[in-house]
Amino acid sequence: MQPAMLIRLRPLGPWRYGPGDGAQDRLDTAFRSDRLYSALTLAMRQLGFLEPWLQATTRSQTPALAWSSLFPFQADTLFAPPPATVWPPPASLVTSPSPLLLSKLRWSAARFIPLPLIESILTGQKVLADQWLPDPESGCLLRRDRPSVAPLRIGSRSTAAVDRLTGLSSRASTLACIEFEPASGLWTVIRFRDQAAESEWADRLAGAFRLLADSGLGARRTSGWGHAQTPEIRRGQWPAILMPKLARAINTNRPGADSGAVLYWLLSLYSPGLADTIDWSAGEYRLVARGGRVENASSGAGAKKSLRMISEGSVIAARSEPMGASLNVAPDGFSHPIRRSGIALAVELPAAAPAPAVEAPPESFESVPCDSPAESMPVEGAA
Numbered sequence: 001m002q003p004a005m006l007i008r009l010r011p012l013g014p015w016r017y018g019p020g021d022g023a024q025d026r027l028d029t030a031f032r033s034d035r036l037y038s039a040l041t042l043a044m045r046q047l048g049f050l051e052p053w054l055q056a057t058t059r060s061q062t063p064a065l066a067w068s069s070l071f072p073f074q075a076d077t078l079f080a081p082p083p084a085t086v087w088p089p090p091a092s093l094v095t096s097p098s099p100l101l102l103s104k105l106r107w108s109a110a111r112f113i114p115l116p117l118i119e120s121i122l123t124g125q126k127v128l129a130d131q132w133l134p135d136p137e138s139g140c141l142l143r144r145d146r147p148s149v150a151p152l153r154i155g156s157r158s159t160a161a162v163d164r165l166t167g168l169s170s171r172a173s174t175l176a177c178i179e180f181e182p183a184s185g186l187w188t189v190i191r192f193r194d195q196a197a198e199s200e201w202a203d204r205l206a207g208a209f210r211l212l213a214d215s216g217l218g219a220r221r222t223s224g225w226g227h228a229q230t231p232e233i234r235r236g237q238w239p240a241i242l243m244p245k246l247a248r249a250i251n252t253n254r255p256g257a258d259s260g261a262v263l264y265w266l267l268s269l270y271s272p273g274l275a276d277t278i279d280w281s282a283g284e285y286r287l288v289a290r291g292g293r294v295e296n297a298s299s300g301a302g303a304k305k306s307l308r309m310i311s312e313g314s315v316i317a318a319r320s321e322p323m324g325a326s327l328n329v330a331p332d333g334f335s336h337p338i339r340r341s342g343i344a345l346a347v348e349l350p351a352a353a354p355a356p357a358v359e360a361p362p363e364s365f366e367s368v369p370c371d372s373p374a375e376s377m378p379v380e381g382a383a
Helices: 033-047 050-056 099-104 115-122 195-215 244-253
Strands: 002-009 065-067 071-074 077-080 132-134 141-143 152-159 173-180 184-192 232-238 262-266 278-284 287-290 293-296 300-303 307-310 315-318 324-328 339-343 346-348
Touching (some): 065 195, 077 115
Antiparallel strands (some): 002 184, 002 232, 071 077, 071 184, 132 141, 152 173, 262 346, 293 300, 324 339
């Protein structure tokens, strides 16, 4: 097992992580791992660790650490995008005393599933359908026997600039935002390559997350959005820090060295690395376009090169754990590289996990037209 850190952020107000195309009335489905890397890179620059951070992450073919996107939590329950190969759950694992409920339950309406339920499905345990209720607004699957308040909801806030001299305000604007319920927030997990990497980076990352909690993540940080309480950090072993039963099942059912590809469940965005040996004829995955703009006083402004990346929740087949790659998305002629992180945080699945075949390989991962600009991050390593 590898060392790992689980970080929980309890927001102090609204957050906004937009879809990137400038639409004020929509939000992205998650605070994605490439955007989190951008924020951490800027924090590392402020803390004086920028060069070693870049060497340990985007400049290395074997990164010292990998991280997930930010996903919701409520009390002690962590939610995550489920493995695409087992969601909706197989009919053989679902039970209910009411056939009518089974026919009406829309499993696909839930984007974020409690980790204990994912663990149960992956280890072959039965799922009682009567216990669960998809919440269409937050995309979370909730327990029926507990208060059915989702950890987050979509809200909107109106703002207007006020002239300090005249006291007059300009036209008000309305922005969509995420509003969190009490005892809820966002979590991420960081996996270290080995004990040496944990010794070097664990305390630095704790400091970076404390800085980000104070300064904010996402949009409208100067207006108080995106701020959080002091991060809650727990250390453990990967992947037992998230799913101890699954970790035992993996160790018990791990295939032999000559048995072919293994399935990996992605908790981050992923761009295939040159050394990754992916079997595109197996697994199940979805592509997402990532783009954006960058502004720099000395180099001007321009559109970042757009990429298609494999999204969280996808399942890919590989002979060894995928590492991923970080690609330079700076506009042509820009003064320095701008890295979009495609470093993979992947959970190995037990050998018995279902694996529907895919008929064709994915579309090209090269630059593609994209109308999804992201936040401006004008330093190397920021996406």
